[in-house]
Amino acid sequence: MSRGSFTSVARAVGWRNIHNWVSNPALFVPSLLFPLFFFMAFAGGLSRVDSVPGFDYDAGYTTFVYGFVLLQTSAFGGVFTSFGIARDFESGFSRRLLLSAENRGGIIGGYWLAGLTRALMSITVITAIALLTGLHIDGGVVDLAGLYVLVLVVNAFAMLAGTGVAMRLRTMQAGPAIQVPFFLLLFMAPVWVPYDLLTGWVDTAAAFNPFTLVLEANRGFLAGDPTKVLPAFLVVLALVSVSLLWARGGLKSAERAA
């Protein structure tokens, strides 16, 4: 199978999904509004938390929260793209797509392009609003490049993991099975305070949560003090590798069912 067929299938599937997302306000508006609500609620409502003894993050609470919202926006960009896959199966579109696509791997490639575009657009909006409302970035160009590459790799992981579930279950009822694990991973990390200030079982869960490393790396990039960069990238790349195999298995399962 040629590389060209992979690219053409990926471009077609990606374009269709991006077009559906942008042209449907019921899909487009919530995906931009939700991260904004989180950002406003946490940065606005909890800013006093930075006065708690032991909270040492010089870039400020808005920046601290931005590090989380960026991760959340990126991960959910991937998660919601995989919802589109489940919807396509329910409508029968995916069945026709599987029959007509010259290279079926290109289907996953297309959904990845859609998830990436979705994340980039959401990140642009949230960053613009964060900058207007007091986001303070101490990191340089290299730090920022590291930050955005890291969260976009997380976006790929979320999309591939969600794709694996959506292609196996092939129904919109798969929504909670895709969304809930990511929701838990995100919130069982040091969302509102640094890791050292967590207590109870969340402290233990955060210690084993790969998103804890990503969050700490994000906040380090933003503060111009890169922290745990290599472990964060290694963990996320490992997750992408595993989820790629998971998504490929999902595709095979969908092919058998088609």
Add this chain to the structure above:
Amino acid sequence: MSRSSLALQVGVLARRSVVRTLRQPAMVIPAVLFPLILLSINSGGLDSATRIPGFPTDSYFQFALALAFVQGALFSSNSAGTNVASDIESGFLNRLALTPLRRLALMLGMLGGILALGLIQAMTFLGVGWVFGAEFEAGIPGALTIVALSLLISLGFGCIGAFVALRAGNGEAVQGAFPLLFAALFLSSMSLPRNLIENDWFQTVATWNPVSYMLEGIRSLMIEGWDPEALALGFACAGGIALLSLLAASSALRTRMVRT
């Protein structure tokens, strides 16, 4: 139509509404489980906030418990709206419109499921609070008052869900309205007391947001004991929203029945 006939109609429809809600684990379990998961995460993640000078209690779990009641009530909106939308989409409402059923009976009957779910949620959250060491400063009468306020909040949000479903006639619109209600929760005093919110704009929004007073009404019974002002504001906001949304839902039902 006699009063006994109205009571019979309400009874039959309320029974259907309650049984239908309880028969859908996908509706009941998340509505109970999600607020508890968030409560648990918030308690561990924000416990250090109790070290902020002026924080009203030394247990964030006790502070955050009120959030579970209001968040649970938000799910009532979703479940009530989804049930009504399904009745419209399946044609059940059309068939009812051909019977001599009174609109009032239909409206009151629909509320049965909301209240049953609200009661399950309130009793579960109280039980979890008690098991994990939350103190109820206002004692058992206070706990019963919490249940009453929680049911009123569920009723208000549930009627909003029913209103949206009756106006739009489909479940997608109900799902679309859910984030807006969620935003109302997020822009309230859910995470910190209003006097400890640092940002002026957020404090202003939280002060104008009725959800803040619902949370503070429940919270006052757990943390401070009997605080007449907090309770009056809590009941007034919940009752006001319940009344307005009930009127709006009744009006939408009238329009929907006429269309039928």
